[in-house]
């Protein structure tokens with residue numbers, strides 16, 4: 001079925017209570033989304049993600065890349081990584097997302113799922129480096145994947161398919177009250193690239209310190 005572009009009845013909050021997760025539908029036309037997908041697949045220095053979970057060192061099937069305002073370090077799942085400087089493509093997407101959602105972001109985690117055998121398990125994103133009510137904007141390119149929310153207490157589930165070029169903004173109490181996942185699917189044979197724009201507090205701390213010492217970027 002051909003989806004209308006832009007989709008109707010958007011943005012809409014997918015969550016019935018305890019948070020706001022606004023689905024904007026496709027914000028980029030199919031051809032432009034395809035162009036971005038090709039660029040991400042060919043030009044991003046993708047690396048397997050590493051984490052320390054329950055004291056065990058693990059390497060994920062999915063690949064990732066970090067971009068941001070400055071070369072700041074960020075610790076996530078027990079591993080410290082350094083952000084790469086923005087590319088014009090990422091900046092253009094960031095600008096459009098900021099215009100639509102009204103929030104500003106200083107970093108972006110990119111995820112590459114080679115096919116449906118790769119996914120992301122239930123989790124929430126309010127890590128120490130993010131603000132208390134962290135606002136995360138998620139843009140998807142390539143294979144359409146299902147995205148699930150599960151309320152931490154009531155276990156209520158909400159699902160949304162995320163087509164290529166679509167935007168989802170999680171904010172308010174979303175991370176505090178809900179978990180989310182990208183389930184594996186044997187039906188998906190194509191890659192998907194997902195961009196999660198974030199506002200890291202660590203970067204602000206670092207920039208403020210640089211300003212005080214007189215060496216402004």
Ligand SMILES: O=C(O)CCC(=O)C(=O)O
Nearest residue numbers: 109111125138182194196
């Ligand atoms: O791939 C997605 O849509 C979700 C990514 C995600 O949840 C994350 O990076 O924290």
Ligand SMILES: [Fe+2]
Nearest residue numbers: 123124125180
């Ligand atoms: Fe997440």
